[in-house]
Every structure is written in structure tokens, then in C-alpha cells.
Amino acid sequence: MNGQRHATLVAAATLALTLTPLIGVFEGLGWTVPVLLTITAVAVAGSLMRAAGRGQGLQTLAMAGALVVVLTAGFNGGTAIALIVPTPATFSHWGELAGEGVQAIIVNAPPVPAEGGILFLTLLGVGVVAVLHDMFVVGLRTPALAGLTLLTMYLVPVSVAPDATAWFWFILPAVAYLWILADDNLRRVSAFGHRFTGAGHLVGQGFPSPLARTARWSAAGFIAVTLAVLAVVPTNTSGLIDNVAEGFSSGENYSLGDVNPWAQLSGSLNRPQEVDVLRVTTTDESPRYLRMHVLDELTNDGFGPNEYEGGADVADLDGPGSDAQVYEAEIENLVMEAPVLPVYGDPVAIEADGDWRVDGDTGVIVGDGTDMGDVGTYRVDYTESVPEPEALADALGMDPGDERWATNTAHPDVPEMADYVAAATEGADTTHEKALAVLDYLSAANGFRYSLETTDAGNDEAVLDFLETREGYCQQYAAAMAWILREADVAARVVIGMSQGTRDGDQWILTSHDYHAWVEVYFQGPGWVPFDPTPASGVPGSVGFPWATEPDVDEAEETTAPAGADDPAEDPSAGPTAPSDASAEAEADPTADPTAQADGGDAGTATRFEPAWLALLLLLGLPFVPALWRAGVRRSRLGPKRLSALTAWEEAADLALDYRIALSPSLTPRQAAGVLAQAAPAAREAAAALGSAMAHHRYSPRGAAVEGLADAVRDLHTELDKAAEPRVRYRAVLWPASLAARLTAGRSGAEADAGPARSLPQRVRSALRRPRRSNSRRERSVTGRP
Amino acid sequence: MTFESSPAQPPQGPTPLSPQEFKATAEGILTNVEWVIEGKSHTIKLALAVMLAEGHLLLEDVPGVGKTQLAKALARSVDCSVRRIQFTPDLLPSDVTGVSIFDPEKRDFVFKPGAIFGNLILGDEINRASPKTQSALLECMEERQVTVDGNTYKLRSPFMVIATQNPVEMEGTYPLPEAQRDRFAARLAIGYPDVGAELALLDRREEYNPLDALRPVADADMIVRMIAAARAVHLAPELKRYVVDLVAATRTNAQVRLGASPRATLQLLRCTQVLAAMDGRDFALPDDVQQLAVPVLAHRLIPTTETTMGGGDTKAIVSDILRHVPVVSHPGRF
Incomplete structure (x- = not known):
């Protein structure tokens, strides 16, 4: 194998290695086949051109051509000639695919199925990078620059799915880069002639030079140190161990469908670009939260959805059973893809395309082979129960004899939790008091801050991290509240859905940043009653629940409310009039949500220090030093x-x-x-x-x-x-x-300063060197080299 | 005629020359000489510098390029006693130095001074003289005195020998031994004139020899004062170090069998001073040294046999040294 073909192989292999983090981004491994095919096609095309002795320009063209052929074969949409020759229609098809892919990337949280637009964009990106990579490594012989292409490839999964990208995925790209550098150096040394050991012995072509051993060890040391630093430095959400576990387990645990609801939640909230997801027209003046998933199974991994059983067909819904007011909502799906149908409160009638069933336990509307992606616009008629605080205060919790008791109070045995539970529910007897006590405990007044950046305090359980650092977002708040309540023998579960959103005329726009998690507590009589422990300042479109406040305190605090604000006690639908402004809402309606301590929450988000920005700034300034x-x-x-x-x-x-x-x-x-x-x-x-x-x-x-x-x-x-x-x-x-x-x-x-007073050995050495001048002259004449 | 004249320094009586006066006078001499020798101002300048540094000049070139003309023009431009010796194989040392002959009237030996008793001595074709005569001349050049029959006679001041030598016609000649060449402060070659200079030369010599029309522009006293003024030119420590480095480099150079002597160092520095003064400066620059290095050093070096066989010559060696010796001995600075 000649040097260039070898280098081509190395370039292709290193690129493939660097793509391994995509495993965390895509579902399954089906995507590897087209990706490897693309890399191979590009490498072969470049190699053939090189073998034909063509220049770099033609090589690059050939590689780009190979990429186009591969893409045409995969995504022609019936427009290609002989399956591989693109026509103008193919390109416009690609344009659509790319737009689709971009939308999908913005909306979906990883892991996503590798198909359609996303796969097209992936192959296109990989192909372009493969061309550049081949150019850097083989054509231009600047392997150091190949680090850039490798980094680009590595950054894609890291930025798209920081949670799903475990630390150990860094090893392979790093090794790949070192491989390129080492291989290129070996080629250069081999091209020069024989390789020698330090002692002057000849070393065979295939054997590693002892001189290289040092380099190899230092490279290994470098990787080890980097990994150690990565392990020590706090990463998102939980620590290293959790990320590893997540890296392995995501996408397998959940039988309900495509997406892990938690991952979708955090992925959506962390996505920098906000995307409109749903458009709602409802007769409800101030709609509450849209329910999607109910997580009632608490294990060491946290809350997860129980298996939905998919009971009655939505067509069989009873209709309005009581005299409660029925609201009508028409919901237009813009980009959502989910196996469940988001609905308000207690639906009494649903008109939606596809086959949807009501899960008996949870009330989740789950698709029976139907996905939200298949639904354009659907209608929901629903009621919103508004329990009086006084009624809740008197209501009992779930009866331990209830068949749902075990599922809704089960929790892992974590001894450290006991202290937190005791502190949070101190002096609370009834279910309602306990719920309020926990809300109080998690309030900003008690030092809890809303932050999308969670830190790891080094505990086994993420919930302990949250209770210790007192920083988190709705996921942590909801999970912590439900967990504490369960420890306090209250049936509680986590609900994931979407918050109120923002008003747009007579419609409500729900965006990807409106994904939300809250808690439902069971009361005998009213049933499951929602509570939201998350500070309203952190949740755009947060809704205050009138019952989430103690009945006797209500009066006292109400007097502090500015005049003209909606009185939640009078208006059963209980909503702020300006929900788009979270802090205004918190000020205007402090009684609605005791956790909505605007000062604490706002200060937390406004003065959040971004070390990444500083680092970026330093990085940008570095070249000018x-x-x-x-x-x-x-x-x-x-x-x-x-x-x-x-x-x-x-x-x-x-x-x-x-x-x-x-x-x-x-x-x-x-x-x-x-x-x-x-x-x-x-x-x-x-x-x-x-x-x-x-x-x-x-x-x-x-x-x-x-x-x-x-x-x-x-x-x-x-x-x-x-x-x-x-x-x-x-x-x-x-x-x-x-x-x-x-x-x-x-x-x-x-x-040089020490020149006149040179040490004795130096003088001896220079004295010895002088007489050798004639020798060196002879050597010059022999080698013909100065 | 007195044979004992005062030494050139220190200057007595007259006020020392200012750099500007020095420059003006030197330029006067140079213009005068250039009237005769066309297009060779640099060579003339160097020749004058050697003269004002009290050095002796060796003009080595092919016949007919104006060696003798240059020497004569220089001599005529200065109003001083000029003697000319045409060296031949049968020239005797006493012809150079002088001889004591018996005066019957005085009944005593009377010293008849030889050709060496002048301010400016032109030694034409010095390599044609026998070694015995050559060495008599060379001894006078170095000692600046003549000893005949036990009596020592001081030579005049200024005293300068301009010797010419023909490098091509070697038949029946006695080339100066390399070691003897060290006595000459500098060796200059005149070289052929370029086309324009040669045309001007033809025009000028149509009617008469310009040499005949030459009038002196300075006298011996002025020369003595100029010599004194040149010696006062400031030599910075860095410059001395540079000169020493240059000379030392000729000794360690691989192509050289024998390097330049400390006398070379001294003469290089003195010529440097003159050149600086001729430029109107009272301090010397390495640029002055670089102009003089080849004329002052090249003729003293004895190249190795390999160098000679390889066609290398000592001028190239000195040029090479100039290109490599740092002007300031601090590393990284110049």
C-alpha cells in the first residue's frame, strides 16, 4: 500500500471514529450505513483521482461529485436520472429536505430517528467534512488542520445533545486526531530514509520507533488528564456517572414511544432557538397547562412514565358529566411530534385524526400507532375543575387501600431524603398542608433558584443534588416536590406538558420553551389536583393555581395585591391577564403562586454569570495578544x-x-x-x-x-x-x-552574558572544538552540504 | 638640506585642523589627482588615506593602467620633495639608501644621500629589483631611518613610499616575499577605466599631458598637520572591537595559512581614522573600516594551497569575512 492510499484510509477511518458521538443523537444504528457509505465513496473518489495523478483541484471535485451521487441515490424523491444523476428537481427536493431537517433539529430532542431531512443534513455535513478532511490529511499534507474538521464533527453531537454525549465519546476523536498526526509524521520520516533508534540502530518500517514511545506516552497522558478534568468539572444536570448511565440507557427504557419525555423537556428548554409548537384557540379566558405525559413511576432513575395501557377510545368519552363549564379548544399542531395528544384538564370530547386512546390511570391521551406528527388540527372539549382551597384543606389524601396507592407513593429508599422531607413538611398534617408546606419549602424565600444550568453536588441521586444546591428548573422542582410528598405518604405524580404560552390575539402560541413539568396531588373528592412548585419567573406562561395557597393566609396577602389585578378567588379560571410577562404576573398576583418570588427568581436569571462567554471572549482575544x-x-x-x-x-x-x-x-x-x-x-x-x-x-x-x-x-x-x-x-x-x-x-x-566568565567545561569544550575545523570541512566536501 | 626633521606628531604651533578644513584640503588633492586619473576616485581616495595615515602603498596592476601616473599625480599635488626610483635587477642598495664617499678636499668621508631621502618615493616596478635592494628599501620603510657606515640618518616627514608592481610579467623578477608585503599599509589595484572615462582620457590628452599642468594644492606642512588631525579622530570601543574581530577572523579562517598581523590592525585603524576625517567626521564608522579592509588586509594573507589551487584569492576571503563578522559583537544585534 503506498503512502497516499494509506493516508486516505487513515483519514476515512479517523473521520468515522469521530462520528461515534452521533450514537447519542440518533436512535438505533441504522444511520451508520449511509454515513459510512458516504465516507467511503468520498475517500475512494479522491484516492482514484490521486492514483490517476490529478491535482488537488480535480481530486476535490471528484470527491464532491461522489458526495452528490451518494446523496442522489439516497434522496432523489423520484427525480433523478438512473437513480444517481441529479436533475434540477433533485436539488429543489434537497432544499425542501434541508428545511425539513432544520425544523426537525430545532424541534426534536435527541435521540431522534435518523430519517428524512435530518439524515440528509447529516450525510451532507459528513460528506463535506469528509472532502475537507481528505484534503487536509492527504492532499495538502496539513494534518494539524484536520483537527478542525474532526472538531467540527465532534461539536455537532455535543451541541445538539450535551446530555446524551457522554464524556467517553471524547476519547475516540482525540485518538483519531493523534492517529492522523502520528501517521503523517511516520510518513515524513519514512520518506526521509531509514529510521533509527536513539542508539543508532535501524528500525524496520512496520515497527514503532523507540523515539516515538515518548510521544505516545505523552499523548496517552494528555488524554488521561483531559478526561480527569472532564470528570471533575461539573457537567450538565447530574454528574459524570449519571451521564454515562444516560449515555447507555437513553432511548431504551421507555416503551411509550419515541422520545424520553424528560430528555425532550430539557432538550427543548435548553434549545437556544425558540420554535412555535402549537397554536391554540380556546373559549377559556386563561387556559391552564396542557397535559402530555404523566410520570408516576419513581425509581432510582427518577420519575418515569408507567406503561400506558391505552384504554378507551377517545370517541367513547362520556361528554360533560356534570354542570361544570365546558371549554372548547381548537389546537393547531405546527411541528410537534409526540406519541401523546396534549389536552387541557379533563377532556370530555376529542376530535383528532388517527387512533387515540385514553389511558385509564393517568388520563393521558396516547396514540395507538398514531403520532402527533400525523395530526394537523384537533379539537378538545374539556372541563377544568377548580377546587376551593377550603375544600382541599378538608379533603383527605388517597386512601392507602386504593389500588393506585402503591404506584403513586412508591419511592426508592434514599436515607438522605428523610431530613429534607422532615424539614419540608414540618408541622403539616393534612394532604393540602403538606402540599403547601413543600411549595413553601421550594420557594425562592427558602433559597431555591430557577436555573437551567444545574450543578452537580456529587450525590448519587439527582434529587439530592437539587435539594442541596437549590438550583434547578421545572424538572427538578416537580420531581423533588413529588418525591418529598411521596415520602410524606401523599400520592403525587409528575406531569409533563406545556405551559399556557403567550397570547397572540385571540389565540395562544405555545413554543418549544413552553414545555413544562409540574405535580399532581391526589385528594379524595376532587381527584388529581395540579400544583406548580416552579417559580413563575422561570416559566413563561406560568399559571397560578388558587388552591395552592393556604385559605387563611389568602385574605391577608390579598390586601397587598395591587388594585385592579384579577382576583383569583373570584375568577375560577384563575389567570394573570398578562401572562407573557412572567415577572409582572408575579407582582400583580402574588397570591396565586407562593413560589413566585419575583425578586429571588429574577435576580437569579438576570445576573447569571456566563463563564462560557468569558472563555469565548478570551479565546477570541487570544490571537491578538x-x-x-x-x-x-x-x-x-x-x-x-x-x-x-x-x-x-x-x-x-x-x-x-x-x-x-x-x-x-x-x-x-x-x-x-x-x-x-x-x-x-x-x-x-x-x-x-x-x-x-x-x-x-x-x-x-x-x-x-x-x-x-x-x-x-x-x-x-x-x-x-x-x-x-x-x-x-x-x-x-x-x-x-x-x-x-x-x-x-x-x-x-x-x-551570552555569562560569556566572558564561561565555565571551565565550556572553555574546554570550545578549545576542543576548534581543531576539528578541518575535519568538518572535509565532511562538507563529502556530503556536499554545508 | 637637513636630514633630521621633527617627527610628525605632536602638532606644534599651528592650530589643529578642523574636520571641515581637513575635508576641504583632502578634496582639493583628490580633485587634482582625478584630473589625471579618470574615473578612479575611490582608489585615489584610498591612496590618499594611506598616505595621510603615514602608510606605504603598493600599487599592483597590469601595465598601462596608470599606476605611475597616480603616484606622480599624488606627489605633484603636494608641494614636497618627490624622488623616483626605477627598480632594475642591477640597482644596488646604496643607490637607494645613499653612500659615503671619500672627499679628497675634506679628506673625509661624506654621505651622499640616496633616492630614499625625499617625502614621497616612487618605487617603480619594485619586483624587478634584487632581493638585497628590496630589503634595503623595505627596511627604510619600516624604520624611517637609514644607517650607513654606522651613522644613522633620519628620513623626512612625511615619508611615504608608493611602490608599483606588475603581476603579469614574471620573467626575471623577484616578487616581494609575502612577509615583506606586510610593510605596505595597503595594496591597491587601479583597474581599467570604463568606456566614458577612457574617452575623457583621450580628449584630455590630445594637446598635452595633464600631469604636466598639475599644480600643488598642499605642502608638506599641511600634510603633517593633516596626519596629526587624523590621529585625533575618535575611535569608539565598539569600532576597535570590530577591527580586532575582523583581523582575528583572518587568522582563524580555514582558507588562510597566515593571517594578518597586529601591525595590520594598527594600520587599518589609522587608515580608518583618515577616511573618517576625509568625510568631515571626527569619529570613525565601521563603514570606513569596511572600505579599507580589503586593501589593507588582503595582501597580507597567505592562502592555503588548496585555496590557491581552487582559484580563490585573498580579496574574496576578506570580503567573505566582512560579510560574516558582526559589526557589534552582541548576538542578535547589529
Whole structure:
């Protein structure tokens, strides 16, 4: 195998290795086949062109052509000629696919099925990167740059699914990069000739050179240190161990459908770009939350959905059973894909395409082979029960004899929880009191802050982390409340759905940032009653529940409410009038949600420090450090205090170095000035003045005058800059050679200072070296090399 | 005629020359000489510098390029005693130095001074003289005095020998031994004139020899004062170090069997001073040194046999050294 073919293979293999983190992004491994096919096609096309002795331009074209063929074969939509020749229609089809893919990426939380637009975009990206990668590694022989392509590929899964991308996925890209570097170096060494050990023994082509061992060990050490740092530094949500577990388990545990509801929740909330998901028209003045999933199974992994049983068909819903007010909602699905149908309160009638069933236990409307993606617009008639706080205060919790008791109070045995439960439910007896006590406990007044960035306090259970750090978002709030209530023998479960959203005329727009989680507590009589422990400031479109406050405190706090605000006690639908502004709502209606402590919550989000931004800023500024340093040196030299013929001349000499003008040390100042003048003819006078000043400074008994020297240096600088080629000019600014020379001169200067008083061994060595001159001359003549 | 004249330094009586006066006078001499020798101002300048540094000059070039003309023009431009010796194989040392002959009237030996007793001595075709005569001349050049029959006679000041030598016609000649060449401060070649200079030369010599029309522009006293003024030119420590480095480099150079002597160092520095003064400066620059390095150093070096066989010559070696020795011995600076 020749070197280039080998390098092609290495390039393809390393790229494939770097793609392994995509395992966390896609469902299943089906996507690997087309991806590997794309990489192979590109590599083969490039390799064939190389074998034919064509240049880099043709190689790149061939690789791009191979990519187009692969994409056409996979995504022609019936528009291609002979399946692989694209037509204009193919390209417009691709455009649609790409748009679809972008939408899917924005909406869906990983893991996503690898199909349609997403797969197209993936293959296109992989293909383009493969072309660049091959170019860097094989064609242009700049393997260091290949790090960029590898990084690009690695960053995609990391940015899309930071949770699903476990730390150990970093190893493979790192190893891949080292492989490229090592392989290229080996090629260079082999091309040079024989390889030797340090002791001068020949080493066979296939064997590793002992000299390389050091490099290999340091590379291994580098990876180990990086991983250690990654393990210590807190990552999102839970710690290292959880991420590993998640990396392995996501996408398998849940039988209900495609998506882990938690992952979808956090993925949606963390997505920087907000996307409209649903558009709702309802007769309800202030709709509550849309329920989607009910998580009533609490294990060591946290709350998860029980298996939905899919009972009665939605067509068989009873209709309004009582005299409760029936609201009518028409919901238009914009982009949502989910196995459940989001509905308000207690639906009494549903008109939706497809086969939907009502889960008996939870009331979740689950698709029987139907997905939300198949539903355009659907209608829901529903009632919203509004229990009076007084009624709840008197109501009993779930009867332990109830068949649902075990499911809804089960919790893992975590001894550390006992203290938190005791503190949270202290003095509370009834179910309602317990619920309120927990709400109080999780309020901002008790130090809890809303934050999408959760930190790891090092506990086994994420819930303990939350209770300790007191930072989290709806997921942590809801889970913690339900868990504590369960420990306090109250039947509670977590519900995931969407918050109220924002009003748009007479419609409500629900976006990807409106995904939300809250708690339902069971009371005998009213049944499951929602409570929302999350601070309203953190949840756009948060809804206050009037019963989530103690009946006797109600009066007292109501007086503090600004006049004109909706009175939640009077308005059963209980809603803020301006839900789009979370903090305004919190101020206007403090009684609605005791956790809505605007000050605590707002301060938490507003002053959140972004170390990533600072790091980015530093990273962006890093390339300009040498330039700033160089400018500082220049300013100090030309400053009125330090300015002398010598400093001016040093600056001129450094400018020459920066602009790649060779000034031999055997040149006198005047001659050097002549060379400078040749490089920048317009600055002839400035250069001559500088040279003459330096000559006077060094050789005249009277020294030199400094007038005009600073200006002369500036003139010289301007003219040198004008005369230089762009490449040289940028280099002179961004990475001035004189700085590097300064750094090395700092070292050798220290040695040179010790020159006259050289140590004895040095003198002996130099004395021994001198007589060998004739030998070295003979060697020169033999090798023909200086 | 007195044979004991005062040494060139220190200057007595007259005020020392300012750099500007020095420059003006030197330029006067140079213009005068350039009237005769067309287009060779640099060579003339160096020749004058050697003269004002109290050094002796060896003009080595092919016949007919104006060696003798240059020497004569220089001599005529300065109002001083000029003697000319045409060296031949049968020239005797006493012809150079002088001889004591018996005066029957005085009944005593009377010293008849030889050709060496002048301010400016033109030694034409010095390599045609026998080694014995050559060495007599060379001894006078170094000692600046003549000893005949136990009596020592001081030579005049200024005293300068301009010797010419023909490198091509070697039949029946006694080339100067390499070691003897060290006595000459500098060796200059004149070279052929370029087309323009040669045309001008033809025009000028149509009617008369310009050499005949030459009038002196300086006298011996002025020369003495100029010599004194040149010696006062400031030599910075860095410059001395540079000169020493250059000379030391000729000694360690791999292509050289014998490097330049400390006398070379001294003479290089003195010529440097003159060149600086001729430029109107009272301090010397490495640029001055670089102009003089080849003329002052090259003729003293003895190249290795390999170098000679390889066609290398000592001028190239000195040029090479100039390109490699740092002007300032700090690393990384120049």
C-alpha cells in the first residue's frame, strides 16, 4: 500500500471514529450505513483521482461529485436520472429536505430517528467534512488542520445533545486526531530514509520507533488528564456517572414511544432557538397547562412514565358529566411530534385524526400507532375543575387501600431524603398542608433558584443534588416536590406538558420553551389536583393555581395585591391577564403562586454569570495578544522617556524582522538603513536618519540627537507595511517574528552574558572544538552540504 | 638640506585642523589627482588615506593602467620633495639608501644621500629589483631611518613610499616575499577605466599631458598637520572591537595559512581614522573600516594551497569575512 492510499484510509477511518458521538443523537444504528457509505465513496473518489495523478483541484471535485451521487441515490424523491444523476428537481427536493431537517433539529430532542431531512443534513455535513478532511490529511499534507474538521464533527453531537454525549465519546476523536498526526509524521520520516533508534540502530518500517514511545506516552497522558478534568468539572444536570448511565440507557427504557419525555423537556428548554409548537384557540379566558405525559413511576432513575395501557377510545368519552363549564379548544399542531395528544384538564370530547386512546390511570391521551406528527388540527372539549382551597384543606389524601396507592407513593429508599422531607413538611398534617408546606419549602424565600444550568453536588441521586444546591428548573422542582410528598405518604405524580404560552390575539402560541413539568396531588373528592412548585419567573406562561395557597393566609396577602389585578378567588379560571410577562404576573398576583418570588427568581436569571462567554471572549482575544504585546514594546521604546537612538534603532531592526527583511549582523547601521530604504523606498529619509542616529550613538563621542526619531520609526513602519505582501503584513501584525526572537534572545542572552566568565567545561569544550575545523570541512566536501 | 626633521606628531604651533578644513584640503588633492586619473576616485581616495595615515602603498596592476601616473599625480599635488626610483635587477642598495664617499678636499668621508631621502618615493616596478635592494628599501620603510657606515640618518616627514608592481610579467623578477608585503599599509589595484572615462582620457590628452599642468594644492606642512588631525579622530570601543574581530577572523579562517598581523590592525585603524576625517567626521564608522579592509588586509594573507589551487584569492576571503563578522559583537544585534 503506498503512502497516499494509506493516508486516505487513515483519514476515512479517523473521520468515522469521530462520528461515534452521533450514537447519542440518533436512535438505533441504522444511520451508520449511509454515513459510512458516504465516507467511503468520498475517500475512494479522491484516492482514484490521486492514483490517476490529478491535482488537488480535480481530486476535490471528484470527491464532491461522489458526495452528490451518494446523496442522489439516497434522496432523489423520484427525480433523478438512473437513480444517481441529479436533475434540477433533485436539488429543489434537497432544499425542501434541508428545511425539513432544520425544523426537525430545532424541534426534536435527541435521540431522534435518523430519517428524512435530518439524515440528509447529516450525510451532507459528513460528506463535506469528509472532502475537507481528505484534503487536509492527504492532499495538502496539513494534518494539524484536520483537527478542525474532526472538531467540527465532534461539536455537532455535543451541541445538539450535551446530555446524551457522554464524556467517553471524547476519547475516540482525540485518538483519531493523534492517529492522523502520528501517521503523517511516520510518513515524513519514512520518506526521509531509514529510521533509527536513539542508539543508532535501524528500525524496520512496520515497527514503532523507540523515539516515538515518548510521544505516545505523552499523548496517552494528555488524554488521561483531559478526561480527569472532564470528570471533575461539573457537567450538565447530574454528574459524570449519571451521564454515562444516560449515555447507555437513553432511548431504551421507555416503551411509550419515541422520545424520553424528560430528555425532550430539557432538550427543548435548553434549545437556544425558540420554535412555535402549537397554536391554540380556546373559549377559556386563561387556559391552564396542557397535559402530555404523566410520570408516576419513581425509581432510582427518577420519575418515569408507567406503561400506558391505552384504554378507551377517545370517541367513547362520556361528554360533560356534570354542570361544570365546558371549554372548547381548537389546537393547531405546527411541528410537534409526540406519541401523546396534549389536552387541557379533563377532556370530555376529542376530535383528532388517527387512533387515540385514553389511558385509564393517568388520563393521558396516547396514540395507538398514531403520532402527533400525523395530526394537523384537533379539537378538545374539556372541563377544568377548580377546587376551593377550603375544600382541599378538608379533603383527605388517597386512601392507602386504593389500588393506585402503591404506584403513586412508591419511592426508592434514599436515607438522605428523610431530613429534607422532615424539614419540608414540618408541622403539616393534612394532604393540602403538606402540599403547601413543600411549595413553601421550594420557594425562592427558602433559597431555591430557577436555573437551567444545574450543578452537580456529587450525590448519587439527582434529587439530592437539587435539594442541596437549590438550583434547578421545572424538572427538578416537580420531581423533588413529588418525591418529598411521596415520602410524606401523599400520592403525587409528575406531569409533563406545556405551559399556557403567550397570547397572540385571540389565540395562544405555545413554543418549544413552553414545555413544562409540574405535580399532581391526589385528594379524595376532587381527584388529581395540579400544583406548580416552579417559580413563575422561570416559566413563561406560568399559571397560578388558587388552591395552592393556604385559605387563611389568602385574605391577608390579598390586601397587598395591587388594585385592579384579577382576583383569583373570584375568577375560577384563575389567570394573570398578562401572562407573557412572567415577572409582572408575579407582582400583580402574588397570591396565586407562593413560589413566585419575583425578586429571588429574577435576580437569579438576570445576573447569571456566563463563564462560557468569558472563555469565548478570551479565546477570541487570544490571537491578538502578540500584536498587543508588540505594540506595547513599540510604545515603550518610542516613549519620550526611553527614546534614544538605540531604542529607535532596535525598533527599526524589529520592524525589519517582522516584515521579513533580512538584516545581517555584519551590516553597519548605515548599510542596514540602506537595506530598509530599499524595502520601503518612500521611507528612505526616515531609514537614513535612523541609521545615521544609530551610527552617531554608537561611534561618536558626542552621541546622537533623538529629535524626530520616533516619527522616523513610524514613517518607516507605515511604508514597510505598505510595501509588504498581504501575507507578510498580517503575519507582522498577528505574529511578529521579533517577539519570537525576543523570547529566544531572552534565553540565549542570559547565556551570552555569562560569556566572558564561561565555565571551565565550556572553555574546554570550545578549545576542543576548534581543531576539528578541518575535519568538518572535509565532511562538507563529502556530503556536499554545508 | 637637513636630514633630521621633527617627527610628525605632536602638532606644534599651528592650530589643529578642523574636520571641515581637513575635508576641504583632502578634496582639493583628490580633485587634482582625478584630473589625471579618470574615473578612479575611490582608489585615489584610498591612496590618499594611506598616505595621510603615514602608510606605504603598493600599487599592483597590469601595465598601462596608470599606476605611475597616480603616484606622480599624488606627489605633484603636494608641494614636497618627490624622488623616483626605477627598480632594475642591477640597482644596488646604496643607490637607494645613499653612500659615503671619500672627499679628497675634506679628506673625509661624506654621505651622499640616496633616492630614499625625499617625502614621497616612487618605487617603480619594485619586483624587478634584487632581493638585497628590496630589503634595503623595505627596511627604510619600516624604520624611517637609514644607517650607513654606522651613522644613522633620519628620513623626512612625511615619508611615504608608493611602490608599483606588475603581476603579469614574471620573467626575471623577484616578487616581494609575502612577509615583506606586510610593510605596505595597503595594496591597491587601479583597474581599467570604463568606456566614458577612457574617452575623457583621450580628449584630455590630445594637446598635452595633464600631469604636466598639475599644480600643488598642499605642502608638506599641511600634510603633517593633516596626519596629526587624523590621529585625533575618535575611535569608539565598539569600532576597535570590530577591527580586532575582523583581523582575528583572518587568522582563524580555514582558507588562510597566515593571517594578518597586529601591525595590520594598527594600520587599518589609522587608515580608518583618515577616511573618517576625509568625510568631515571626527569619529570613525565601521563603514570606513569596511572600505579599507580589503586593501589593507588582503595582501597580507597567505592562502592555503588548496585555496590557491581552487582559484580563490585573498580579496574574496576578506570580503567573505566582512560579510560574516558582526559589526557589534552582541548576538542578535547589529
